[in-house]
Amino acid sequence: MASSPPPPDVCTAARVRKASRRVSQIYDRELEPYDLTVTQFGLLAQLRAAPGAAIGALAESMVMDATTLSRNLRPLERRGLVSAEADRDDGRVRKLKLTPQGRAALERAMAGWRAAQSQIAAALGADEMKALNAALDRALERLAG
Amino acid sequence: MASSPPPPDVCTAARVRKASRRVSQIYDRELEPYDLTVTQFGLLAQLRAAPGAAIGALAESMVMDATTLSRNLRPLERRGLVSAEADRDDGRVRKLKLTPQGRAALERAMAGWRAAQSQIAAALGADEMKALNAALDRALERLAG
DNA sequence: TGTAGAAAGATGCATATGCAGATATTATGG
DNA sequence: CCATAATATCTGCATATGCATCTTTCTACA
Numbered sequence: 001m002a003s004s005p006p007p008p009d010v011c012t013a014a015r016v017r018k019a020s021r022r023v024s025q026i027y028d029r030e031l032e033p034y035d036l037t038v039t040q041f042g043l044l045a046q047l048r049a050a051p052g053a054a055i056g057a058l059a060e061s062m063v064m065d066a067t068t069l070s071r072n073l074r075p076l077e078r079r080g081l082v083s084a085e086a087d088r089d090d091g092r093v094r095k096l097k098l099t100p101q102g103r104a105a106l107e108r109a110m111a112g113w114r115a116a117q118s119q120i121a122a123a124l125g126a127d128e129m130k131a132l133n134a135a136l137d138r139a140l141e142r143l144a145g
Numbered sequence: 146m147a148s149s150p151p152p153p154d155v156c157t158a159a160r161v162r163k164a165s166r167r168v169s170q171i172y173d174r175e176l177e178p179y180d181l182t183v184t185q186f187g188l189l190a191q192l193r194a195a196p197g198a199a200i201g202a203l204a205e206s207m208v209m210d211a212t213t214l215s216r217n218l219r220p221l222e223r224r225g226l227v228s229a230e231a232d233r234d235d236g237r238v239r240k241l242k243l244t245p246q247g248r249a250a251l252e253r254a255m256a257g258w259r260a261a262q263s264q265i266a267a268a269l270g271a272d273e274m275k276a277l278n279a280a281l282d283r284a285l286e287r288l289a290g
Numbered sequence: 291t292g293t294a295g296a297a298a299g300a301t302g303c304a305t306a307t308g309c310a311g312a313t314a315t316t317a318t319g320g
Numbered sequence: 321c322c323a324t325a326a327t328a329t330c331t332g333c334a335t336a337t338g339c340a341t342c343t344t345t346c347t348a349c350a
Contacts, residue, residue: 015281018208020165063163136160237328
């Protein structure tokens with residue numbers, strides 16, 4: 001009998017985590033001139049798409065723990081890119097919005113995002129990139145929890 | 146002309162990072178009873194496969210910054226699961242090894258890893274999981290940098 | 291109406307991540 | 321042999337990540 005096979009060959013976690021590190025690195029480098037991390041860029045983009053979102057809902061849509069999101073907002077609020085105000089109907093809820101500066105920062109950083117996205121597309125090819133995106137979407141849907 | 150389209154729909158970073166968070170969460174929860182994070186489990190597994198590896202080489206194989214790896218080793222060394230000794234031929238290099246306790250911890254935690262892996266397989270289906278793994282492998286190869 | 295339970299968010303703690311820069315050691319050219 | 325460049329690792333800094341737990345606020349029910 002073979003001894004327990006070493007996991008790396010079949011481990012999905014190893015792969016997706018490696019890919020996440022590498023891809024994040026590429027985006028982070030392209031976004032660095034705009035003083036945004038890929039996390040921060042993603043948050044701003046989400047808030048532009050869904051202004052007034054609460055932390056919990058935003059966290060769920062980003063597959064991120066609400067406490068993580070709460071803290072990730074800190075530097076953005078400190079820099080005045082995101083603002084929050086209490087919900088009129090529910091005192092527990094903080095409604096998040098992009099400030100004009102936040103919107104402007106996002107617009108500027110789009111160039112960096114496009115550069116990163118192009119870099120990925122050039123390396124993978126458009127078809128492979130589409131296939132990867134689709135595979136990740138399916139996985140995210142089935143692993144929703 | 147449409148205003149700049151919001152990135153989320155086509156952003157590879159958003160997807161792979163979400164997937165990484167979700168998958169890591171699943172593995173972390175299954176490994177928690179064995180007092181290992183998915184990062185730590187991965188490191189131990191790598192070291193079992195490549196005993197005596199140096200930090201730089203290990204970092205590269207894990208697509209991880211060497212400084213990150215250096216710090217990730219800290220808790221494992223503190224707990225006596227990993228040991229390091231200076232290379233005889235090159236005083237800069239620390240050769241890393243699993244201690245007997247490290248090997249034992251890895252063996253025990255394999256049950257948690259298998260549980261996480263099964264959970265993913267059950268949610269995705271074996272074929273989809275294989276396809277996702279293959280897509281990630283191709284992406285990692287093409288994005289190697 | 292008053293109180294138990296649920297829900298939203300924040301904090302404490304520990305690990306994870308990578309860049310810039312410092313240090314120690316080795317390799318290279320002269 | 322010595323000065324310089326290259327390499328391996330570590331430190332300081334800032335952000336990222338999630339669990340357990342706490343506080344505040346709302347909801348439901350008796």
